[in-house]
Amino acid sequence: MNILKNKKAIIGISAAMVVFAAIIILITGFDGIDSDKIEGTEYAQLTYAPNVPQTIERDHPTKVIVKLETIQVTGRLADGVNYNFWTFGGKVPGEMIRVREGDEVEFHLENSPLCNVPHSIDLHAVSGPGGGAVASQTIPGHSSVFTFKAEHAGLYVYHCATQPVPLHIANGMYGLIYVQPKRNLPAADQEYYIMQSEFYTNGNYGDQGLQDFSLDKALAENPTYVVFNGAVGALTGDNAIHAKVGQTIRLFVGNIGPNLTSSFHIIGVVFNKVYLFGGTEVTQKNVQTVNIPAGGAAVVDFKVDVPGTFAIVDHSIFRAFNKGAVGSLVVTGEQNKDIFSGKQQDNLFYGSNLDKEVQTSTIQSVSDNSSSSGSIEDIIAAGKKVFSTTCFACHQLDAKGVPNLFPPLAGSDFLNANKERAIGIVLHGKNGPVTVNGKNFNNVMPPQPLNDDQIAAVLTYVYHSFGNSGKTVTKDEVAKIRSQKQVSLK
């Protein structure tokens, strides 16, 4: 009996173990995440911004060899402006590195013999002293090798960490390393690499020629330039990034500072998913602006459903407008009017609450003086005030107008021929071609936000001046025309 019982128990336990193992295999093996064993060796693909190394398709970790050369180069910071950049790989930002979570990364830092200072690298993806900085201190004409395990998936900044560190960063020594998660993010159609940074020069923004580093501006955290991908215009025009309507676009965005936090934004785009701080989880959906700290990163995914050029900016907006922090995303493809119509109407607008404005504005005093009970001199005086605050801007103080633009009121056949028409034009404006004293004009006169007293006064003033016919316009005449729904302006 005992033996039989034991047998049953053993069979039961064995069956349970088989089921358990099957479940484990199902969970792990199904996604292809079946190995943590390092297999093989390969060289990392490195890309210059805005390009991103291709997705790693491997389902196992490997030994990845990364070689980065530090070199000092004189290059373009803006049109006609040069700077002695210190770089990883000869450009700012440095080459982007992509490895897979679990990879063993053998890192070679090669300091060009043409450099005149030592360099090193601190990769924020590295767990270890200085992120590799101590192990990679390298004098010109030497190279250093160290190895680290890419333990933590995510997007990380790297930078030079040789003293004085702020100077090495300010001169251009930074880039991004992406540790692709074992379970990769959903595929995107386009991936791009953008790095924001500041430059501090002794000269002002746009001052021509080779510019020196300004320690004073750096200490004051007052950059001369704030740029994407190392220079003004490095992400616009021929350097713009591209996508097609409906594609999923993924941006790997870093900000090195060295001082400022970025308010990363694309005008006319909502980020569908944000992996804040470059982590591996979607932290928020439908985000307008992403904060990226100095020495930090973010991954953003979005779709653009209509064609056009979309400005990439630091929405700390003076940096975009005055210091260079602008890029372009050019999207091509079919228009979709349901998503965005484009401009449907172009109308004139004269402000809201007209009546209220008229009654409470300074014109009130004019109105008081121009009441119909006043003498003709009072009315003309009030009309002159209206003319010299409203009409003169186009028709000029001498009422002679501006040739080809604004018709004259002085000695105007058009004005003198028809008083009612003149009242109607002041009330409702005039749009399109008109011939005055034999000259053709084609422009827009907006309706004037004046009350009946004011219109009567100003027209009376104009008719009594400038060699005109001397007609008088009353408040009642204005009121009568105002009350007519349709006024012929012909």
Add this chain to the structure above:
Amino acid sequence: MNFRILNIVILIFAITAGSLAQFKSELEIHSKKILISCGYYVPLFKDDGESSKFFVKSFYLDSKPVSNGEFLEFVKAKPQWRKSKVKRIFADANYLRKWKGDLQLGKDVKAEDPVCNVSWFAANAYCRWAGKRLPTVNEWEYAYSKNFFNHKNELNSGNSFYEWTFDFNRINFQASSVCGGAGASANDPKNYSAFLRFSFRNSLKANYCLNDLGFSCVADSNKIPSEVIYSENY
């Protein structure tokens, strides 16, 4: 105080010169020596327990870094320091890299220009041969702070020239101050030019031979006539 009086310029006479010709050539290639009068110097960094300022004794500093021509005399006299003979533990493969041969400078290397691509061991051996020594970091920085060197450290222009010091790796600068931490322990965190020099020295090993790295010699001043020893800091 008046430096023109204090920093008396004295010519080195080649006491051991054998012939008149040799004497002449040494006159041409040897630099003048300058008395750096004693004083206090505040280092950028100090080790724990050290005082924040150092007293630097008076010493003689050569007015120019050692030249290719001077170094050629040295390797003529000391064959073990010739390009083809030197041991790798004393000088790496870049030793006298721009020289054409053991005793030939080559057309791109001027005799009067500072010698570069020399290791600490070689620089130290030269100094001993010349009856002098390498300056300490404190002596070098003290003299630099008093504008006794022509070469400047521009913060990013790329025209730097560095010099060996006897105790170049005395302060363990990087290990104690990775990344942003360095500023906090420095006496003057805005002295970026000094940071560059300390950082450079700290990345060196004694057999390294670099393009922008040469050296100057100093000598103790105890043979100086007593009347010229003076300092405002005494």
